[in-house]
Amino acid sequence: MRGIVSVQAATSYDEAVMDACVAGHFELLRLDELLRPDMRVTIKPNLLMKRRPEEGTTTHPALVAAIIRRLQKAGVTQITLADSPGGLYNHPQLTAIYRATGMEAVAEETGTQLNLALESQNLSCPSPALCRSFPIIQPVAGADLVISVCKLKTHCMAGLSGGVKNLFGCIPGLTKPDFHWRYPDPEDFCSMLVDLCETVKPAITFCDAVISMEGDGPSSGQLRPTGMTLCSRSPYALGMALCQVIGRDPEEILTVKAAASRGVGPAGPQEVELVGDPLQCYPDFRRPCTVSMDFLSKVPGVLRPVVRPLVDRFLTTRPRIDHKRCVGCGKCAESCPAHTITLRDGKAWIDDSKCIRCYCCHEMCPIRAIHVKQNRLLRL
Ligand code: SF4
Ligand code: SF4
Structure with missing residues (x-):
């Protein structure tokens, strides 16, 4: 089209x-x-x-x-x-x-x-x-x-x-x-x-x-x-x-x-x-850290159930809370579709086992206290 x-x-x-x-x-x-x-x-x-x-x-x-x-x-x-x-x-x-x-x-x-x-x-x-x-x-x-x-x-x-x-x-x-x-x-x-x-x-x-x-x-x-x-x-x-x-x-x-x-x-x-006007292009425009998403998107749909656990284990990026910065406002928990964020002692905590890596929490934190952390393999 x-x-x-x-x-x-x-x-x-x-x-x-x-x-x-x-x-x-x-x-x-x-x-x-x-x-x-x-x-x-x-x-x-x-x-x-x-x-x-x-x-x-x-x-x-x-x-x-x-x-x-x-x-x-x-x-x-x-x-x-x-x-x-x-x-x-x-x-x-x-x-x-x-x-x-x-x-x-x-x-x-x-x-x-x-x-x-x-x-x-x-x-x-x-x-x-x-x-x-x-x-x-x-x-x-x-x-x-x-x-x-x-x-x-x-x-x-x-x-x-x-x-x-x-x-x-x-x-x-x-x-x-x-x-x-x-x-x-x-x-x-x-x-x-x-x-x-x-x-x-x-x-x-x-x-x-x-x-x-x-x-x-x-x-x-x-x-x-x-x-x-x-x-x-x-x-x-x-x-x-x-x-x-x-x-x-x-x-x-x-x-x-x-x-x-x-x-x-x-x-x-x-x-x-x-x-x-001419389209301005920026080939060095910085990408998000979520490389594993790019990787999975290239895997044919039928193979994804097999490949996903490996990607999860070795390539996955995850949201991480900087507890020094977190003020416990609860905005991340409110937007978490998996209900996997809890507030304890005035700080937010993520249970990784239920996280679907949608990054809504990262998106909604008003003070940028949630970072997307790469797996160590990806940082090599
Ligand atoms: S949104 Fe940010 S500041 Fe608020 S509780 Fe979550 S991590 Fe802490
Ligand atoms: S990435 Fe999504 S599912 Fe995981 S903790 Fe954040 S909001 Fe919840």
Whole structure:
């Protein structure tokens, strides 16, 4: 399935720069033809947790604000900003995250609605490979048009946090760990994410790749200036382009691989037409430590039950808690689908025997007290 990806160079989040980027994407991809003034449009940024924009964990508010201004220029008035971040999905949590991530200020400046409704709706996947239906937060389920605005980050479990992975935040609150529990194999999990993407069907996907995150993303990596915003009507084509940006083989990024094998995404970079500015590529973009995931993904499905115990024993990376840093907030335990984290004496402890290595705990620790530790063999 061929796709077009628009690239706009951007070395800062200045308002004029972001407006020019969004205008360029709109023109090159003819996005105005998707819009009608009477539409209910929901923008879904990546608001993983309570972090400031400059920490590079969440979609930058300057890009979101520029998208809203451009929608308003096209006559769209019913615009909602919505996400279900990691952890609890309730008013105090949403309000705190909107404030920290700069979305509250964007909503005030642009007159946009911030979602505080907590309902969800079950939507069926039109062509499921694994998962037939999903609970979807109401502002996304009820929208006429969904715009996903992801952040370019590595991801310890999925390899890449792009447009497809961003949609995991359409599943409400602590229902998300259930999906990790149901699909512990990364290849299955990423295939489920493609089912989710086919269910939500975002019409437009933007990517904030001005300052990206490399290493142990999506929340504990390092910032890397990459100087672009990207946009596509196809989240899968965007994912294929992002593989080129971060120097990864598309076969290693399991959402991209799953979309290609199902024929909903491009089969390779040759099926992605790049328009706009040159795509900046960073072959030395640091990978997450979770090498064993890459290894298992290359093993044919039928052989995995045999190979997995060996990989578990000799190659597996594991989450490890730095007890000097841990403050016992319990966020990791709250998000652990295997319920294998307990709090004792004001510190969190992991029972390795039940861990499914989803890295939700690593992702959700607000003070980066959980590290991904490689097996000694991998460090040789
Ligand atoms: S490891 Fe992190 S998330 Fe877990 S209790 Fe300690 S500080 Fe909180
Ligand atoms: S301990 Fe961490 S990595 Fe293991 S299952 Fe729980 S959340 Fe996932």
